[in-house]
Amino acid sequence: MLQRVFDRIHALLVLLTEQPVSLYAAAVLRIGYGSLYLAFLLREFPHREEMWGPGSPWTPELARLMYDQSGWASVLLLSDSRAYFEVCYAVALVTCALFALGWRTRAVSVLFAVVVVSFHARAIYMADGGDNLMVLMAVYLAFTACGRRWSLDARRTRLKADESRGEGLRTQLGEARSLLTTVLHNCGMFVIAAQVCFLYGCAGLYKVQGQKWADGTALHYVLNLDLFRPWPELSQVVDDHHVLLTAIGYVTVLAQVAFPFALFSRLKYPVLILLLGMHVNIAVLMGLPLFSGAMIVADAVFLPDRFYRAAGRLWRRTVRRTGVTAAEACPRTVSAAVPPQPGPAGDASAVR
Template sequence: MEQTEPAPAAAPIRPAGRRALDRTSTLLTLLVDKPVSLYAAAVLRIGYGLLYLVFLVREFPHRDEIWGPGSPWTPALARQLFDETGWVSLLTLSDSRAYFEACYAAALVTSALFMLGWRTRVVSVLFAVVVASFHARAIFMTDGGDNLLLLMSVYLVFTACGRRWSLDARRKAGRPADGGRPGSRLRDFRRTLGTVLHNCGMFVIAAQVCFLYGSAVLYKVQGGSWGNGTALHYVLNLDLFRPWPALSLLLDGHAVVIAVAGYLTVLLQVAFPFVLFGRLKYPVLTMLVGLHLGIAVVLGLPLFSGVMIVADAVFLPDRFYRSLVRRRPWTARPAGSGTVQDPARGTSALVPPQPGPTGALRGAGNGTAGPSGTRAGS
């Protein structure tokens, strides 16, 4: 009678596999546990809302030539391009001047409300529609900055960008915790879904900025002008990028400075993705802000520079923004003002208390101890 061999025992998990599982579990926990970078999302909302509002106000005298019925790029030409590209725009639904003026006024109001954070969930969608409509209507009459602004406006729809520094946060500050009400499972599911969407949206925004810098530096190193340090010389001599000809000529007269600035630009863009998780990111981000300010002034691209500066803010942690708020001497506000009084500091916090998964106050913005036992006041 044959004897059957015993089944082999399951192979133990190797240390490398166990570490991979632990990291995966940590990432999943981070993804669904709580929203990250809420302050950075608020900065993106305020920055892009303000930028687009200023942009629309700046172009108000020229609105008809750029987007209106009197534009050389007529609505009929725009619709013909849409048939090939698949773009859509609310501005081409009618050739009426009254309709265009109403759309322009609605765009101004939407940008202001998005910046202030009023009904952010709905207004963020409207803001994305506004940016996409104006971008598609005059796609050949922009400086490139609105390309990134369009992407960011779509990404921000999925984030909780109204949870900090907004009218929504002030309105919700005085509401009691709702953990004991019926239907808590549904609220927990909505909260978890919102957290996942927010975290994924912030990750996509950060990845988009990294891809942008990476692709920019790849294009630069392929050309010989950046390698020999003469790229900025040619840029400064283009009439299209000379809003201040005297300043351009002055800078172009210092060949060594121009070459060093070109090499530094490439070095910053190469190093950017590799310094995001260390303290070196602070000086790198500071130099990038200086770079974009220089582009805005010297090359006359303020919208592009503003969009890039705001995008870089996504890499600053929440503790950085909280430290900025703590250093400002806030004065106590009267009762009913929508803020939360911090008895330990004697000041008013702008961040409302947020309910946790169990309905208890997590202590973000009310000066109480957070889940980690540290003070999380704004």
């Protein structure tokens, strides 16, 4: 019995220290959250002053009072200057873009976490709830090696490796640094997965305790909240299907409660599909795109790397076939548009 415990501890240590896990999933999280927050800042660009600027109804003084109670902090309040705020906003946009592209990811990931935390802390009550998850994921991703796949860093590393092979030189990281990077990355990915499991599990258990979810009428009331009805006509059409709404409500609760347990079997794939449909409906029917996008990206952590490698190969084959088709079509187009040219003899007779 004791030997079995030691074997499991050894296997866990090997898993944490041997090699980084889910590198492609980490890359998807980086691309997803970087792009999502960039789109969020661009969407709110016309309203940036009202949400986060010095002239916001949630004044810097009120924000500082809350910081004293909550412990939050924001670089946006280092100065009340309008010019300083505009510079911070521009830096935030550039940081999100660079993070999504994976340029100098180790440093930019820390800057991205500072950006997300600062904007969230400056106006806690202004977003739709998805920023709460964004804050957690931005902090977790700063500890992961999320720039090793599908990034500018990965491309640069690959080019350097090709050059070093040509020169007969090889560059290696120190063992201590490699071990530390691997452990931090693996722990970060496990924490991200655990965070999503806790989120779904708690959401499902809270719904189980609610009377409206128990009798199947919860979604009816959700679809009739004026604050969350961007498309009233569409909400009304969906609300007319009472039996379907009741079934969807029960399936939603079941999927959320079962999610942490389904991860250890193949049931996780249909559950993930159900949750994807749920988040798409939340984004469309309730007008919460940031929240839904943050959850959809978070779910990507549970897909194995072989899935992303297969998706990458499929994408490359599609691009290659498209390029070959275009290349084959181009000569025919050119030959049809350009008349035949005279050969060398024709050129000589023309000169004469």
